[in-house]
Amino acid sequence: MTAALEPVLKRIDEDFDNSVARLCELLRIKSIGTDPAYDEETRRAAQWCADQFKEMGFDSAVRNTPGQPMVVAHYTPPDATDRTPRVMYYGHYDVQPPDPLELWDSDPFEPTIVEAEHGKRIVARGANDDKGQFMTFVSAFRAWTDVHGSLPVKIIVFLEGEEESASPSLEPFLEANQEELAADICIVSDSEAWSIETPAITYMLRGMVFIDVTLKGPAMDLHSGMYGGGVVNPNNALARILGELHDENGLIQIPGMYDDVRELSEAEAKAWENLGFDDAGFLGGIGLKESTGEKGRTLLQRLWSRPTCDVNGMWGGYIGQGAKTVIPAEAHAKISCRLVPDQDPEKIYNGLVKFLKDRTPPDCTWEIECHGKNPAIRVPTESPYLEAALKGLRATFDNPPVLIGCGGSIPVVGSFQRILGFDSLLAGFGLEDDRIHSPNEKFELKCYHNGIRSQAAMMHSLAELAQ
């Protein structure tokens, strides 16, 4: 089958200028999905995408939701069998607002080609996130159909227009269209490569439990002179409790927190070590010198494979200018735990609540509200789809691809797994310095080009699974 890929890669190289031109056409559409003033432009971007797939013979449509529309496009090869893999391709056509405009060197919606250290780059809002990223598979589809007249796998393209607005319509849409959206694997193009020379697939994502707590003490705010020393101060009490969340070694004291945490295999630990992650550079970028946290773990392990417990917000009493001698009636905190593979969010939530309730000060009560409970995600390293994707990346880059973790959650991946039941492979081609969400967002043409080639090669490897 390598014979099938070679001419496609050649076609991609020859047609690259047109691929850039098509991306620029899309970048000119101001699809700021979060701003109703741009609703018309946002829908125009959806239609532009749907038309691309229609041109290539997909059954493609703009699908309405209560928010921004979805683009769903289906393709079945003429020679498909039951063994032909069904591959979903995910991306989003909405972009972040471009503000502050004055910090842009050029019009954010007039894509500009600029020469820099890695050669040419496109500067525009959405150049990377996510128009440039998902246009890698759109361009790969086009090259493949140009050469072969058809595509080698069953495809569902799924593009949303609310990714930058927390995707309110996504899950209802998935629930309502489960059968139609059935697939074996999803390729998500919305993440970073390890470097411009080294492609990466993100195979681990942390999950999260997020709660909002209020510790209620006296019936009203009190004067700290009249009452101080004799009654509970919810600020002091809450601080004490939050301070007990970790022990001296950085281990989280929530009951059951480590019961189910999956330890890295020796091979994984070794592979992560071999990534040569630049701890000092990572910390220096945020003004720090030392990694803190769980003792006896590397920084990457702390970030990717160990659970956390962060106080994301806390407040109580007087927080204005100057002095006010108040003992507040209540104190508040927002607490989140990042979860790692095999941890049960429900169990961690219950443990967190127990941790708090076990420490309830005299005369106090808790109000606890949960804002989310999502498990971590881990694509099994023995997955044939993962192996196929890696094979595709090996075919198009000199450096071998790396498997990496991600400390954050990518909600769509959890939604696909929970509602549709398949894993996602995060194969992105952006760079860390692409300034997504910031002025002068850019995408290296080299990344775009390698991305298109990689998408073709991955599709080819996935098709081979049918044999």
Next chain:
Amino acid sequence: MTAALEPVLKRIDEDFDNSVARLCELLRIKSIGTDPAYDEETRRAAQWCADQFKEMGFDSAVRNTPGQPMVVAHYTPPDATDRTPRVMYYGHYDVQPPDPLELWDSDPFEPTIVEAEHGKRIVARGANDDKGQFMTFVSAFRAWTDVHGSLPVKIIVFLEGEEESASPSLEPFLEANQEELAADICIVSDSEAWSIETPAITYMLRGMVFIDVTLKGPAMDLHSGMYGGGVVNPNNALARILGELHDENGLIQIPGMYDDVRELSEAEAKAWENLGFDDAGFLGGIGLKESTGEKGRTLLQRLWSRPTCDVNGMWGGYIGQGAKTVIPAEAHAKISCRLVPDQDPEKIYNGLVKFLKDRTPPDCTWEIECHGKNPAIRVPTESPYLEAALKGLRATFDNPPVLIGCGGSIPVVGSFQRILGFDSLLAGFGLEDDRIHSPNEKFELKCYHNGIRSQAAMMHSLAELAQ
């Protein structure tokens, strides 16, 4: 000299209706000192007070300041000697704004006589705080001069119009007029009796150190997914440090905190026990059942004679609705220590700073701002002025007077001591339920009447010190 007092008390009783009428006249003046719209009324109240003293032969004047004016009135008895005590009388003629107006049963500036459990009461803004309170000594002066044609002690009346606005002009005025305001003792009429039957002198006031702290970590707010577990979270770190301010027994862990704390004498401890303070009632009023704090101390001891460390405010990270997974660049707290007699505010401030700095997390720095350092105040129980005041109260109440503490600070008392060098006796006649600062503020006529009699009797006892 008791012969001198008897006819004065008789005169006070006979003239009481006029004393009420004069108080009502003052209550009708809308001296809302904090609101510039009432500046003219506020000045009219000052003038009204100054005129009262002028009528009784004082050298009395309204004295301008950058804010509301002071009223200063001097009196020297014709037969005064060097041994005649110099007594300052302090009060304030400004009142709190009456809002919310709809919660008043009558016009706040049209004093209304209402019959209730203790007999008649006056309902009006300022009925207690502080017009009713200071009119006790004004009426006592009047009765005394009516009967004897002169007064028995040297007097400086000092009334301010900014007490409800944190007294910005007070200290500069005291500094600028130190010689003129020299006295031996001050009688402050701005506090509460122990009960309607039992008069009280407040002889202990706690002091305070108040600081504002910022714990600074990363150079910017971070995403808790990308960075959580690997870097310091100033919220968690600050909570941990604040949580260490007290040990399991409620003892404050600031270095040197208890070095100089004066223990109560056995006699004082016994006297406080004998007060029969209603712990359950005090706590029930604020929705609590248990007193917490330093182990092995009574509630009154915790409130009056033990130092505290309260977090009056804390904040960091996201404090709005819903979830935001941020690791904040910094976290903040406002921390105050109430101080008790013999503690040095400078030493406690230094100890608090050391406590924080000793716990500085890696890569973090502190910003610390001090909003005030004031020592506690304690009038020596062997003071002849205190003894004289108690004697006066014994002469006018059936129940013996009690000596009490106060957990708060009364800044003017500290200012008098620091700038003018004399102690203050807080002999007030209000009740806890007088609703000062609230709608339907009231003053029991019985309290007013006993207050006038007590002021006459205390003045008589103070005069006896000259013999």
